[in-house]
Amino acid sequence: MATEFHNLQELRHSASLANKVFIQRDYSEGTVCKFHTKFPSELDSRIERTLFEDTVKTLNNFYAEAEKIGGQSYLEGCLACATAYLIFLCIETRYEKVLKKISRYIQEQNEKIYAPRGLLITDPVERGMRVIEISVYEDRGSSGSTSGSSSTTSSSGQ
Amino acid sequence: MNLGIKEHMRECEYSQISTSSSTPMESPHKKRTLKRRWEVFPGRNKFYCNGRIMMARQTGVFYLTLVLIVVTSGLFFAFDCPFLASTLTPAIPVIGGVLFFFVMGTLLRTSFSDPGVLPRATDDEAADLERQIDTVNGTSTGYRPPPRTKEIIINGQTVKLKYCFTCRIFRPPRASHCSLCDNCVERFDHHCPWVGNCVGKRNYRFFYMFILSLSFLTIFIFSFVLTHVVLRSHSAGFLTALKDSPASVLEVVVCFFSVWSIVGLSGFHTYLIGSNQTTNEDIKGSWSSKRGKENYNPYSHGNIFTNCCAALCGPFPPSLIDRRGFVVPDMVQPTPPTNGVTMYGATQSQSHMCDQDQCIQSTKFVLQAAATPLLQSEPVAIVDESSLPGRTLTGSPRASLPLGQPTPPTSSPNLTCESELLGHEAPETYPHLLTPEEAPSPPGMLPCGSPVGHGHNVPFYNPANQDSLHEDSIRGLVKLSSV
Numbered sequence: 001m002a003t004e005f006h007n008l009q010e011l012r013h014s015a016s017l018a019n020k021v022f023i024q025r026d027y028s029e030g031t032v033c034k035f036h037t038k039f040p041s042e043l044d045s046r047i048e049r050t051l052f053e054d055t056v057k058t059l060n061n062f063y064a065e066a067e068k069i070g071g072q073s074y075l076e077g078c079l080a081c082a083t084a085y086l087i088f089l090c091i092e093t094r095y096e097k098v099l100k101k102i103s104r105y106i107q108e109q110n111e112k113i114y115a116p117r118g119l120l121i122t123d124p125v126e127r128g129m130r131v132i133e134i135s136v137y138e139d140r141g142s143s144g145s146t147s148g149s150s151s152t153t154s155s156s157g158q
Numbered sequence: 159m160n161l162g163i164k165e166h167m168r169e170c171e172y173s174q175i176s177t178s179s180s181t182p183m184e185s186p187h188k189k190r191t192l193k194r195r196w197e198v199f200p201g202r203n204k205f206y207c208n209g210r211i212m213m214a215r216q217t218g219v220f221y222l223t224l225v226l227i228v229v230t231s232g233l234f235f236a237f238d239c240p241f242l243a244s245t246l247t248p249a250i251p252v253i254g255g256v257l258f259f260f261v262m263g264t265l266l267r268t269s270f271s272d273p274g275v276l277p278r279a280t281d282d283e284a285a286d287l288e289r290q291i292d293t294v295n296g297t298s299t300g301y302r303p304p305p306r307t308k309e310i311i312i313n314g315q316t317v318k319l320k321y322c323f324t325c326r327i328f329r330p331p332r333a334s335h336c337s338l339c340d341n342c343v344e345r346f347d348h349h350c351p352w353v354g355n356c357v358g359k360r361n362y363r364f365f366y367m368f369i370l371s372l373s374f375l376t377i378f379i380f381s382f383v384l385t386h387v388v389l390r391s392h393s394a395g396f397l398t399a400l401k402d403s404p405a406s407v408l409e410v411v412v413c414f415f416s417v418w419s420i421v422g423l424s425g426f427h428t429y430l431i432g433s434n435q436t437t438n439e440d441i442k443g444s445w446s447s448k449r450g451k452e453n454y455n456p457y458s459h460g461n462i463f464t465n466c467c468a469a470l471c472g473p474f475p476p477s478l479i480d481r482r483g484f485v486v487p488d489m490v491q492p493t494p495p496t497n498g499v500t501m502y503g504a505t506q507s508q509s510h511m512c513d514q515d516q517c518i519q520s521t522k523f524v525l526q527a528a529a530t531p532l533l534q535s536e537p538v539a540i541v542d543e544s545s546l547p548g549r550t551l552t553g554s555p556r557a558s559l560p561l562g563q564p565t566p567p568t569s570s571p572n573l574t575c576e577s578e579l580l581g582h583e584a585p586e587t588y589p590h591l592l593t594p595e596e597a598p599s600p601p602g603m604l605p606c607g608s609p610v611g612h613g614h615n616v617p618f619y620n621p622a623n624q625d626s627l628h629e630d631s632i633r634g635l636v637k638l639s640s641v
Contacts, residue, residue, distance in 0.1 A: 020282045027310050027319070027331055030457050031345065067475075069468050077471025081367065084263040093474045128277040128478045130327060 015118065015137045023056065023132040033063035035124070035132055046136065047117050055109050055121070056132065059102065066098035099125055196481040200278055201341040209481035211270040213354045214339050220269055220354030227265070227372070230412050231258045234379050237405040238386045245389060250382060257375040264368035265353060272477040273358030274344035276325060276333060284326035291321075313456035332457070334438055347430075348437040357437075360477065363470050366427050373417075373424045380413035431469045432462040 021042045026034045037056045039049045076094055080087050106123050114121055114134075122133040196209035204213050213220070231254070239251040279287070291306055306321035308328055319328045322335050325342045329335065334346035336356050345359035357365045383406045390399035400407060430440060434457050439445060445455035459465050 020286065022283060022286045025330065027312055027317075030312055031331055067473050069464075069472050073473045074467060074471045076474070077363075077467075080474070081363075081470070084260060085267055085364070086263075088474070093476070095473050096476050099476060125476075125478070127280065127283065128327075130276070130279070130330075131283060133283070 017135055018138040019136040021134040021136060023134065025130060032067050033124075033129055034060050040134075042136065043119070043134065046119055047114070051113055055113070058105065059124075059132070062098055062102045062105065066095045192484045194481070195479070195483045195485055198485055199479070199481070201275065202339050203275075203341070205481065212272050212481065213269055214349065214351075214356065216338070216351060217354040219351040223265070223352045223354075226412060226416075227258075227261060227375075230379065230409055231375070233405040233409050234383065237403050238383050238409070241386055241390070241403075242382055246385075254375075254378060254382075257371060257378060260371045261368065261375050264364050264371060268350075268357070268361045268364040268368050269353045269355050271355075271361045271364065272479060272481070273356040274346075274360040274475070275339075275356075275358075275477075275479050276327065276330070276342040276344060277479050278324070279326040287321075287326065287328070315454060315456035317456070332436060332439070345436060346438055360475055366424075366431065366470065369420060369424045369427060373421045376413050376416045376420055379409060380417060383409045383413070431466050434458040434465040434469065 019042060021040050023035050023040065026036045028034075035056050037053050037060070039052055043052060072094060103123050103125070106121050110121055118137040120135040120137070122135065124130070124132050127133055194209050196205040196212070199205070202215050204215055204217065205211065206213070234254065235251060239254065242250045306328075308319040308321075310317055310319060310331075312331060317331050319331060321327070322329050322342050324335060324340060327342065329342055330344060332345045333342050335342045336346065336349050338349050339356055341356070343356050343358035345362065347357040347362055347365070349356045350365070353365065353368070355361070386403065387396075387399050387406050387410075390402060394402065427437075430437060433445075434455060435445060439455075443449060445453060447453055459468055
C-alpha cells in the first residue's frame with residue numbers, strides 16, 4: 001500500500017493543466033439548455049470528433065428530457081401546486097433526477113474516454129449551465145519533483 | 159503494478175466518498191471553520207437560516223406586505239367571521255382560511271427562494287470570453303471597449319445577447335441583471351419590493367399564484383365584510399353597524415385600495431403568461447409588432463393554453479447557486495486584497511498537505527454534482543472594482559424607458575410592481591445610479607429600492623494558484639486512466 005501510494009505521488013506530478021476549452025450554449029431553439037456540438041479546434045489532436053460530438057449530443061438529450069413539457073411535468077406541477085409546493089420537501093423534482101443521471105454519465109465518460117486522453121469534463125451545472133468546461137492536461141512526463149504544483153501554465157495548447 | 163495502483167486509487171476514491179462529503183478539505187491540524195457559499199456570495203442578497211432563505215437586501219416593504227395581509231385577515235377572522243358563520247354559513251371562514259394559507263405559502267415561497275440567479279463566471283471562463291471578444295473586435299488599446307453584444311437567431315428571430323460586466327458572462331436570452339440585487343437572473347421578470355425579492359424563472363409561478371390568490375382573498379374579504387355590514391345595518395341601522403364592528407371599516411378601506419392594484423396586476427400577469435413574455439420584455443416592447451412587421455415572440459409556444467401550462471406547470475429548474483455548499487477554505491478569503499499575498503504561501507502548503515484529498519476531488523465532484531462543490535466558480539470582485547469607472551459606458555438602453563411607452567391596455571393601470579422593474583435594467587454600475595428613482599411612482603406607492611450604496615461586494619482573494627489546485631485535484635483521475 002505504501003509503495004503504491006509513493007508511486008501515486010510521483011505520478012501526480014506528471015500532469016499539468018494546459019488549457020481549458022469552453023463549449024458555449026446554443027440558444028437557437030430558445031432558452032432550453034443545449035450546447036454547441038461544433039468541435040473546438042483546441043481538441044483536434046486530443047480526441048476524435050465523433051466521440052466528442054456523441055458526448056455533447058447525449059448531454060443535450062438529457063437536458064431536453066429534463067426540460068420537456070409534457071404529461072409528466074404537468075402532473076408534477078399540478079401536484080406540487082395542490083400541495084402548496086410542500087411536496088418538494090419530500091421528493092426530488094424530475095429535473096434534479098435527470099441532473100443526477102447527467103453527472104453519472106459525465107463521470108463515466110471522463111473515466112472511459114476523456115481521462116485517458118488527458119481531458120476532463122466539468123459538469124455544466126457547476127458553471128451555472130453556461131458552459132461545458134473541458135480541461136486539457138499536458139503530461140509532463142517527469143516524476144518526483146517536490147515543487148510539483150506549479151502555477152498555471154498559460155495556454156500552451158492554444 | 160498498474161492494477162495495484164488502480165485498486166489503490168479506487169480504494170482511495172471510495173474511502174473519500176464514504177467519509178463526510180461536506181468537509182473534505184479539513185486537515186486534522188487546521189481547525190478552521192468552513193464557510194458556506196452563501197456567506198461569500200457576491201450578490202447583494204440577504205440569507206437566513208444558514209442559507210436556506212434568500213432575499214433582497216431591502217426587505218422593509220416585504221414586512222409591510224406581511225403585516226397588511228396578516229392584520230386584515232386576522233381582523234376578518236376575528237370580527238366578521240363569527241357573525242357571518244352564524245348568520246350565513248360556516249364555510250366562509252373555512253374558505254377564507256384556505257385562501258389565507260395559500261396566499262401566505264406562495265408569498266413566502268416567492269420571497270424566500272432563489273429567483274434563478276446565474277452564478278458569476280470563473281476566471282478561466284471570463285478570460286476565454288475576453289479572448290474571443292478581442293479576436294472579434296481587435297485588441298483594445300486600453301480604453302473601455304464599447305458594450306459587447308452577440309447576435310443570435312432564436313426560432314427565426316434575431317436576438318441580441320448582452321455582455322454583463324459584473325458577472326462577466328454573456329447573458330442568456332431573457333436574462334437580465336438586477337441592479338438592486340446585483341445578480342443576473344434568468345428569465346428576469348422584475349424586482350418586486352413587495353415580496354422582497356426578484357421575480358425570475360424559478361419563482362415566477364409562485365409569484366403568479368400569490369397575486370392570483372391574493373386577488374381572490376381580497377375580493378373575498380371585501381365582499382363578505384360588506385355583506386356583514388349590510389346585514390347588520392338591516393337590523394340595527396348603518397351607523398350602529400359600523401360602531402359595532404369598527405374593524406370592518408379598516409378592512410374595507412385596505413381591501414378597496416388593494417383590489418384595484420392586485421386584481422389589475424393579476425390580469426396583467428395572466429396576459430404575460432398567455433403570451434409568454436416577461437414584464438421586462440413587455441415594458442420594452444421587445445416583441446411588439448410596433449417594432450416591425452417581422453417582430454414576433456420566439457419563445458411563445460403558439461397558443462395560450464400551452465404557454466400557461468409551460469409557465470405554471472412546466473419543469474421546475476434547480477438552483478444554480480449552491481447556497482449551502484461549503485467553500486474550499488484556502489481558495490476564497492473574504493478579506494482585503496492586502497492579505498492575499500500572505501495567503502498565497504499558506505495556500506500552497508495546504509495544497510500539498512491536502513494532496514491526497516484533492517486528488518480525487520473532481521471525481522467526487524462529478525459524482526455528487528451539486529452536493530459538494532469542491533471546485534467552484536470564483537467571484538472576482540477585485541477585477542470588477544478596478545473596472546468600475548469604465549462601466550458607465552455599457553449603456554444599456556435603460557435610460558430611455560419611460561413609463562408611458564406604448565404597451566397593451568392591460569398594462570396601463572399603475573401596477574405596484576411594474577414601476578420597480580425599471581430599476582433592474584440599470585447598467586451594471588453601483589447602486590448610486592439606481593433607476594427606480596426615475597420612475598414616476600403611482601400615488602400611494604412606496605419608493606422602492608432606496609440607494610443601497612456601499613461596499614456590497616466583498617473583495618475576494620483572487621488566487622492565481624487556483625489552477626494549480628485544480629490540477630492537483632484531478633491528477634489522480636487522469637493518471638488512473640492513463641497508466
